[in-house]
Amino acid sequence: MNIFAFVLLSSSLLPFFFVLSDAGDSITKPESLREGITLVSKHESYALGFFSPGNSSNRYLGIWYNNIPVKTVVWVANRLNPINDSSGMLMVNSSGSLVLLSQNRTVAWSAKSTKQARNPIVQLLDSGNLVLREENEENYLWQSFDYPSDTWLPGMKLGWDLRTGLERRLTAWKSPDDPSPGELSWGIELHNYPEIVMNKGTEKFYRTGPWNGLGFSGAPDLRKENPVYTYNFVINSDEVYFMFNLITNSVISRALLNETSSLYERYIWVSEDKKWSLYLSYPKDKCDGYNLCGPHGNCIIGESPICQCVEGFKHKSSDTWNPEEWFKGCVRITQLSCEDKDKIGFPKFVGLKMPDTTYSWVNGSMNLNECRVKCVNNCSCTAYTNSNIKNGGSGCVMWFGDLSDIRQVAANGLDALQDVYIRMPASKQVNHKEEKDKQKMKVIVIVVVAIAVVFGVLLIPYCISKRANIREKLENNVMIDQDIEGQSEDMEVPFFTLATIVIATNNFSSDNKLGEGGFGLVYKGTLIDGKEIAVKRLSQKSRQGLREFKNEVILIAKLQHRNLVRLLGYCIEGDEKMLIYEYMPNGSLDSFIFDQTKAKVLGWSMRFNIICGIARGLLYLHEDSRLRIIHRDLKVSNILLDSKMNPKISDFGMARIFGGDQIEGNTNRVVGTYGYMAPEYAIDGLFSVKSDVFSFGILLLEIISGKKNRGSFHLDNTQNLVGHAWKLWEEGRPLELIDTGLKGSVIHSEILRCLHISFLCLQQHHNDRPNMSCVVMMLHGESSLPEPKELGFFVGKKSTSSSKNESSSTNEITVTMLEAR
Structure with missing residues (x-):
């Protein structure tokens, strides 16, 4: 062996002689990380090391939570190239790149940095981000947050760096035993009006609708106002990305893609139960399926069938309208003339998920009236709206051709409503000046109501100090309820203070009493803005405890159907538990x-x-x-x-x-x-x-x-x-x-x-x-019905419970079975 070969071999083996023996948060160029050793971030939030997923014997380099008892992996380096033994070693090579070596020094994975570092350091941060940087410098040469796996962590950008063409996108694990990329992916689709899209393979599976400045029109839960985390959507000439941050460090939350359930899921760690609790998930229902109802179709949960047509359109296959035909969508009832613009109108539609933005045009400086004029003068323009509804609305979006993937979305507060104007015959034209005046009036009313509510609340100041603790208690209790496990996101309904309810019901006056059930009294109330409500006040002796109360809040908040009562909010203060419903003027059947x-x-x-x-x-x-x-x-x-x-x-x-x-x-x-x-x-x-x-x-x-x-x-x-x-x-x-x-x-x-x-x-x-x-x-129908068989009879004369109060909803009864002749 000549001296040159000896020196080369010695220098190549040098890293193996500087294997870490104690856990720290970083390694430098002469050091390496091998099996049995982990990097732990400064405040011990995350760990980096080798692991085997599920029942697999393959070894992967990954990052997981270090401060919870359930091992939860959030990032994997060598997803496509597992190591089948314990030979894995992480190091920085001579060119300054971070590499993972397997047996025979084969490169199983590498992270190429933007430039070669003279004194590189690899560090695991408390955010869960693994970074490569120059020692004593803050800028990252490479970071794991730019290459996410299936998990989205606080501070991690999802989206595009338009300067480099880098896309940050989640991809699901194939299975719990295999972290290689599955078919499901979640990221921002770049159009004139960007939005988050979930793909299955190359096909769209679900989309949120575009960001409108306050939220996503098709995903009302992904909004800024949230007790756990805040979102930030950024779009400029350099970047387009979506990011979330936790409001408090005491909460651990992550989002991930689940290949098995085909869902985007957000979890919160419940320390009392030592487990992850599902907070929300998408898609939520059938109507979230991409373009289920075809062009100009409007998917409405609660309707039968759920696929309806946007007003002004009719089913393309009206004679055979069934689930197999829904994809054909709807066509105009009245065909429009391009030449005669006086016969064109744009009625306003409220509460729709904005159509697919693939064929859209955006101008951020135009106002709504300018947008309308431009759409009128373009025969291909099908609809328009504001690109940003924050602070009264601004910008212009126009859609061309068919309007796809529309659904009816429940109103999520006045601020979340987004109007869209669809091209129709002039008979349906909307006077935009009147609409603008109405919006101004609406803002004035909201301000007046807000001031009045604050004044009302000040009448009982001692109630205010309890609100935060009560809300937290309710949310924590929801998470540990077995029947409603994983549904805590649905507690996000308006919270009413006791002061507001006392004022609305005239201190629960007997004149406002609507009825009495087994669980308490129901009162009519009138809010300061004049809205009538029904208040279900649970008796302190009621057999409906916190369990049933939470059950009712969660269920009714989630359910949206014309034949189900609508929940407006809830109140818990001290021993009081109340549900606030829409008022039904004709009472019960x-x-x-x-x-x-x-x-x-x-x-x-x-x-x-x-x-x-x-x-x-x-x-x-x-x-x-x-x-x-x-x-x-x-x-x-x-x-x-x-x-x-x-x-x-x-x-x-x-x-x-x-x-x-x-x-x-x-x-x-x-x-x-x-x-x-x-x-x-x-x-x-x-x-x-x-x-x-x-x-x-x-x-x-x-x-x-x-x-x-x-x-x-x-x-x-x-x-x-x-x-x-x-x-x-x-x-x-x-x-x-x-x-x-x-x-x-x-x-x-x-x-x-x-x-x-x-x-x-x-x-x-x-x-x-x-x-x-x-x-x-x-x-x-009118077809013949089958003959009934033996009926189930009970509550006959021999029942021993005939003296029980009928209003009660918990019973111990004796059953008498009568045989039909």
């Missing part, structure tokens, strides 16, 4: 159908509309919402009526959430209301969507007859309403069941069909009952 005078107001046509509305609401709960929900306390007193007598299902305190394909469960704590329980639930504690179907069958009988199932005695005093109705059906006298108040409005064929459907819902065996999608079709 039982106040009509069980009152001989008021029952006459409800003709059959109105009752049938109420039946169909309840059915649609249940269908949404069981099949169309993101999670399957069993109400468990469906009864006429829990059906509220708005000003137009539209029904809304309320009281979700005892509802249960099912995920995925789960269809049934059981419990030792039988809850519900006497007279509406399905036999299998009352006897064995088994509940499912079919339990709600049984309760719906009872509702049908009560609406048709105007009589209560419990306490309705007939003939020999041994039967309840179900038994009496079945007896009349068997004897060919079903019309005798009809409420006498329906005279003059009866449609016999429709009533008999509803009665028949009721019996199908009341089958003794739950497998014989139809699901709600079948019920909805049967209500609107």
